[in-house]
Amino acid sequence: MNVHLQEDLSKHTLRADDGIAKGADLLKVENISLSFGGVKAITDISFDIKKGEIRAIIGPNGAGKTSMLNVINGFYFPQQGTITFRGEKRRRARASETARDGIARTFQNIALFKGMSTLDNIMTGRITLQKRSLLWHALWKGPAEREEIEHREAVERIIDFLEIEHIRKTPVGRLPYGLQKRVELGRALAADPALLLLDEPMAGMNLEEKADMSRFILDVNQQYGTTIALIEHDMGVVMDLSDRVVVLDYGKKIGDGTPDEVRNNPDVIDAYLGVPH
Amino acid sequence: MPSTVQAGARALDTFPQYLLWNAERFSTRTAMRHKDHSIWKSWNWAELAAEIRAFSLGLRAIGLQSGDKVAIVGHNRPRLYWTFAAVQALGGVPVPVYADSVAEEMVYVLNHAGVRFAVCQDQEQVDKVLSMADELKDLHKIVYDEGRGLHDYNHNNLHSIDAIERAGREIFAREGDAAWKAGIAAGKGGDLAVMLYTSGTTGKPKGVMLSFDNLVISARNGNAFDNLSESDSVLSYLPLAWVGDHVFSYAQAYVGGYCVCCPESPETVDSDRREIAPSYFFAPPRVFENLLTAVMVRMEDAGPTKKRMFDYFMAHARRVGEPILNGETVGFFDRLKYRLGEFLVYGPLKNRMGFLRMRVGYTAGEAIGPEIFRFYRSLGLNLKQLYGQTEASVYISAQPDGEIRADTVGRPSPDVEIRIEENGEVLYRSPGVFVGYYKNEEATRETKTSDNWVHTGDAGFFDHEGHLRIIDRAKDVGKLNDGSLFAPKYIENKLKFFPNIKEAVAFGDGRDVCTVFLNIDLTAVGNWAERNNISYASYQELAQHPRVYAMMEEHVAQVNRDLASEDTMAGSQIARFLVLHKELDADDGELTRTQKVRRSFIAERYAPLIEALYDGSTEKYVETEVTFEDGRKGKIVATVEIREMERKPAAPAQKEAAE
Numbered sequence: 006m007n008v009h010l011q012e013d014l015s016k017h018t019l020r021a022d023d024g025i026a027k028g029a030d031l032l033k034v035e036n037i038s039l040s041f042g043g044v045k046a047i048t049d050i051s052f053d054i055k056k057g058e059i060r061a062i063i064g065p066n067g068a069g070k071t072s073m074l075n076v077i078n079g080f081y082f083p084q085q086g087t088i089t090f091r092g093e094k095r096r097r098a099r100a101s102e103t104a105r106d107g108i109a110r111t112f113q114n115i116a117l118f119k120g121m122s123t124l125d126n127i128m129t130g131r132i133t134l135q136k137r138s139l140l141w142h143a144l145w146k147g148p149a150e151r152e153e154i155e156h157r158e159a160v161e162r163i164i165d166f167l168e169i170e171h172i173r174k175t176p177v178g179r180l181p182y183g184l185q186k187r188v189e190l191g192r193a194l195a196a197d198p199a200l201l202l203l204d205e206p207m208a209g210m211n212l213e214e215k216a217d218m219s220r221f222i223l224d225v226n227q228q229y230g231t232t233i234a235l236i237e238h239d240m241g242v243v244m245d246l247s248d249r250v251v252v253l254d255y256g257k258k259i260g261d262g263t264p265d266e267v268r269n270n271p272d273v274i275d276a277y278l279g280v281p282h
Numbered sequence: 283m284p285s286t287v288q289a290g291a292r293a294l295d296t297f298p299q300y301l302l303w304n305a306e307r308f309s310t311r312t313a314m315r316h317k318d319h320s321i322w323k324s325w326n327w328a329e330l331a332a333e334i335r336a337f338s339l340g341l342r343a344i345g346l347q348s349g350d351k352v353a354i355v356g357h358n359r360p361r362l363y364w365t366f367a368a369v370q371a372l373g374g375v376p377v378p379v380y381a382d383s384v385a386e387e388m389v390y391v392l393n394h395a396g397v398r399f400a401v402c403q404d405q406e407q408v409d410k411v412l413s414m415a416d417e418l419k420d421l422h423k424i425v426y427d428e429g430r431g432l433h434d435y436n437h438n439n440l441h442s443i444d445a446i447e448r449a450g451r452e453i454f455a456r457e458g459d460a461a462w463k464a465g466i467a468a469g470k471g472g473d474l475a476v477m478l479y480t481s482g483t484t485g486k487p488k489g490v491m492l493s494f495d496n497l498v499i500s501a502r503n504g505n506a507f508d509n510l511s512e513s514d515s516v517l518s519y520l521p522l523a524w525v526g527d528h529v530f531s532y533a534q535a536y537v538g539g540y541c542v543c544c545p546e547s548p549e550t551v552d553s554d555r556r557e558i559a560p561s562y563f564f565a566p567p568r569v570f571e572n573l574l575t576a577v578m579v580r581m582e583d584a585g586p587t588k589k590r591m592f593d594y595f596m597a598h599a600r601r602v603g604e605p606i607l608n609g610e611t612v613g614f615f616d617r618l619k620y621r622l623g624e625f626l627v628y629g630p631l632k633n634r635m636g637f638l639r640m641r642v643g644y645t646a647g648e649a650i651g652p653e654i655f656r657f658y659r660s661l662g663l664n665l666k667q668l669y670g671q672t673e674a675s676v677y678i679s680a681q682p683d684g685e686i687r688a689d690t691v692g693r694p695s696p697d698v699e700i701r702i703e704e705n706g707e708v709l710y711r712s713p714g715v716f717v718g719y720y721k722n723e724e725a726t727r728e729t730k731t732s733d734n735w736v737h738t739g740d741a742g743f744f745d746h747e748g749h750l751r752i753i754d755r756a757k758d759v760g761k762l763n764d765g766s767l768f769a770p771k772y773i774e775n776k777l778k779f780f781p782n783i784k785e786a787v788a789f790g791d792g793r794d795v796c797t798v799f800l801n802i803d804l805t806a807v808g809n810w811a812e813r814n815n816i817s818y819a820s821y822q823e824l825a826q827h828p829r830v831y832a833m834m835e836e837h838v839a840q841v842n843r844d845l846a847s848e849d850t851m852a853g854s855q856i857a858r859f860l861v862l863h864k865e866l867d868a869d870d871g872e873l874t875r876t877q878k879v880r881r882s883f884i885a886e887r888y889a890p891l892i893e894a895l896y897d898g899s900t901e902k903y904v905e906t907e908v909t910f911e912d913g914r915k916g917k918i919v920a921t922v923e924i925r926e927m928e929r930k931p932a933a934p935a936q937k938e939a940a941e
Contacts, residue, residue, distance in 0.1 A: 010446065010449055012437050012442060157320075161319035170549065171547060171550045173320065174553075213910075227434070228431075228433070
């Protein structure tokens, strides 16, 4: 006797489909320039992030990578240039608004609430998705309670996904660094992001933690179809993880393409090896 | 169904038969719980039977036949437990495998057993099986529980349990389950129920074949001995491949109808146990040691009032706790004070450890420290000792309620006969005695005599109360050059009873004196270092710290004093010792997967250090290769210090009453 088994292989998606096809432009930055007083942090940079890809931004120290992330998530507003997210040109927006629009991020030096538990920290990631007003949540009955349960379910799925059940109730400040990084990723995921920005997700990690984190990043991308832009210094990790890489140096774009193209780009080699000009 | 159907006292032959009966008699009682996404989910016996039926019918549809061997690879997940009954219902034989064994270890077992199916927990285990798929000629299908990460895999011969159960439910809706039930009813007690591979302290693992009769009768006896019934519950957290877990979390649960609770993950066992508070609990001494260490470490950090309260009531418990538990006469005021202590200290402590509802607890596998044993008993916990083996379906001897000693393993279990050979080896005969080793006639003949007596390989004797005492592995008991007895484990256990010492390895057979390797306990010593402002960067540095050495010296001196007072063991007082620069680890092959020391392997690996222990040098430079979890290798180098110990002359010979 032989039967055909129907495997349920549909991918889970976090955010309701936003109508943008995989591989189409999710975010486009055009001719962006940013300066602080006389210091030019970013000069005339353009690149795009396509839906469903892992996009790396690399460059030596001070190249403007973090500034670029801050521009994308609305923390800085560039003097020149335009940002188009999901087909809409962005006007001057605050970071909280871009968060609501579906851009979530983690930070280079962990920015968690140290006294709060892992669970509570990740729950804060859901705040932008809260539908009921503060008053309802203060009463915590009826609709607010139901909403809370929904959010908690979403958070528990993330805890399961990141394999951090054992630290669910542990205050984050007591956790080792590698786990804190994982909690921070959890909080960013909790916002159901269309675009996830990761600022040096593997800084300060040992080899095993890096391997774990790489696996989680790939799983997020594959399982949930989340588009990811990441800054990372570990070239091995960058080349293995990302679909396309953009290279910055002194605030300018010096390379853009697949890992192989970038690896063989003479300008990039110069910037990294420090060839005298 | 057997013809001797009597309400209430039916004796069935196989576990699938018990499953169907439980679905009738305990239909609404909880059979299984599992913590998932932070919530305990449960199945009653009727639901459990329906799930297993769907799974079993689905397995049949993808080709599982009577006699097929099915590997089960993973941690304690409900669906892996269901696999046992689902496979047995079709006449197949489950072969649980240690989930943390690396691919090379696993390939031997899977090949030897000739498994046709492998049921894996998740991607990690599926990857392991796939990585050796070329060598597994009999392997037909791989089945997995959690699909995460497996999305893009080729699903030709890889199926999720979800899909299999779905197919099974369709088959049930279409054809019913009459044929399936008839197959179960045809199962006989003499049929092969399960194959458990012993972890292999020596040589390659051996597949112990246990029949339904072995397991069902042992389980029935075990339940009767401790009055276990459908109202009890256990937390299943020990490896599925280990006979203890198979009997406590499967055999006894099916026969007695009690509830088995699966933790959320191996890391959350402590908090899950606290939430479940199992009434029947089994753990190797290590678990009790770790729990006690954790409690003591936390008490050191507690405020002065709490600490004084703890010390005061613990002192009282040590005095009257055990007599109260044993039902002896204790004064009224002492009882009153004990009640108060229960309210203020013992109760909260037991709650913290997850023992609030524990009615019967067992420890086995290794000797437990008398102090540790007494600590738990004085809290009013009915902790007992047990002696068992895979080949015996666990039970050889156990302590009956009220006859508890820290240094014995109790009286022979129901239906078990025990006899002691001239060389001290313990032999037993019981209904639980295994059928044989799979594809290993020779080993079977060596272990089991023609009239069904089994050699345990352990040396022991009966004391004047009729309790069995185990001193060591029979083959490990040796002699020093002066002819005095050398039982390494006896010495190692004495050392390991100190919370600061995690592991000890003694040498001395065929030598002039006894020497030991020590392993510090990082939790206990690390905390001590913190409190004493000793800074260290690594395990290695802490282990070699002069003050740690001084502490170890004190412990060794104490053991020497103990040994000097026992005339048979006085000769093996420790002459020299060293503290190892690395933790003994199963990944390096130094411990078995059940965390037992592999003495001969260690002797070979650290031969230069042993030489140094006997050539009078005071330090020794060593390089040691270590294996990381992902299989890469590295090297640890260190200069290890060696200390000389003073030995007391043997106490004047006082002959104890001859046994």
